Amino acid sequence: MLGAAGCSKSADSSSAASSTAAAVYGSAEDYDYENFSYSSGLDENGYWEGVKALDYVTLPENFASLTFKRSEIEPTEEEIQSEIDSLLSDHATEKQVTDRAAADGDTVNIDYAGSVDGVAFSGGTYSGYSLTLGSGTFVDGFEDQIVGHTPGETFDVTVTFPEGYSDSTDSEGNTVVLSGKKAVFSVTLNYISEKVLPELTDAWVAENYGESDDVHTVEELKALYQKMLYNTNLQNAIMDDLLANSTFKELPKEVTDYQVNQCLNYYYTMANYYGYDLDSFVQTAAGYENADDLLEGMSDSITTYSKEALLYQAVAETLDIVPTQEQIDTYSSYTGTYGENYCTMVALMDAVTDALTESAVVS
Structure with a gap:
């Protein structure tokens, strides 16, 4: 979650994905993306500075006890095996x-x-x-x-x-x-x-995860991934439900500008690393004509990330949720890169996620 932004090129985010995006988010030259800072615009509580989320979004009445069918949440055998395959690939030798x-x-x-x-x-x-x-x-x-x-x-x-x-x-x-x-x-x-690839055996699992995760057999490893995928599926379902059933009056410029600057800064940093200017890099690496075309293609993602950011804060405001010190300490090693306020925001998102998953009903 650290460093996440609306800058990933999704399957439908071609340059023709949103013909109105330029009018919505303007041109790259309108933004100070070169000087973007992750904690800029966030307060010490992990809230958007000067923004009350509930002024912009109305949550559904049942948001604190959403219901889902178990068949929609339980991971499939194929999903679990895919995670196992990825794990084995990570441990492959050359x-x-x-x-x-x-x-x-x-x-x-x-x-x-x-x-x-x-x-x-x-x-x-x-x-x-x-x-x-x-x-x-x-x-x-x-x-x-x-x-x-x-x-x-x-x-x-x-x-x-x-x-x-x-x-x-x-x-x-x-x-x-x-x-x-x-x-x-x-x-x-x-x-x-x-x-x-290593051979997946009880001995291999015990050697690699017996001490760190108390997982000693192949079946225990699969059970661990089943639980992790279940939680991920539930969290995604909750956010999808909130996005679909919340009402947004508008999106505050402070939040959308932040998402745009974060997205552009990502490509700007990569361009500098590889020796390109921004327009040439997004053309070569992402298939867009220039940075303005990038904003047009990314508009839906930027809007979605902005809405999600408001939803997390709106839930926190409504339920008076604050992250625990343990949740904050989880990201303490990243404060040098992202700043304390950004890390606190991520911890707050964890706290909101925990509260919503615990109260959700799966039957």
């Missing part, structure tokens, strides 16, 4: 493969050295980089040209940097323009990395 050609989807280990017009540039050389082919991590065309090569080969990869890509420097500090330039990378394919 096997280095050198006797076949690289294919799309493989993770390969490579050395590379790039140059533009014969000049090597800062950031263009690396040894032992782990790259998943088809992930879109590198400039378009780079990963495709590794497919079909065999470990031990050294070959050239030629790509063109997109317009707007940041300048680099050579070994003497002189500027090397990369935007729109053709670059040649000498690439050595060291090996292909394959995952080897």
Whole structure:
């Protein structure tokens, strides 16, 4: 939940998802996203500063005792197995493969050295980089040209940097323009990395989770995931119900501006990390024309996150809920990154979630 914002690209959040979004949220240049701070606009109680949520949202009368069918909440065997599979994947070991050609989807280990017009540039050389082919991590065309090569080969990869890509420097500090330039990378394919999953046995479970979670058998592990998924499904059902049955007069600008700034700051930070300007990065990484198009495509998500933020506070205001010190302490190690007020807000959301799940009726 820490760092969550309406900036994830959902399946229906294409640039055409909301033709009215630009009018709703304006342009990226209207926001000070470069200086976004997670705790800015929040008070020490984890509330939106100067905002009374109940002035903007009317909760359904039965919000404190929502009812659900057990069949809608209980996780399926497929959902539990999916979690188990993900867990095993997290514990997979690496096997280095050198006797076949690289294919799309493989993770390969490579050395590379790039140059533009014969000049090597800062950031263009690396040894032992782990790259998943088809992930879109590198400039378009780079990963495709590794497919079909065999470990031990050294070959050239030629790509063109997109317009707007940041300048680099050579070994003497002189500027090397990369935007729109053709670059040649000498690439050595060291090996292909394959995952080897552990065998799910009682002994493996006991070794990895016997001490930390008091889980010693495969059946106990599945029961643990069943409980976790049940709680997650119930929490999601509660929020879906509140979103569908609460009445919103309007959304306070303080809350929507916060969500927009958080979303834009995420992409701005990633753009800086990879050496792009914001517009070029969202075009390359997210498929939008520019940051304004991003806001248009993300408008539904931003609105939903803003409503959820108001709902948590509205419930807290109505039921006089405050997080326990234990809930606050859960996030104490994150205050340096997110600030105390933001961490308190997340703890408050936990307290509200606990209260609503405990009072919900599942039959």
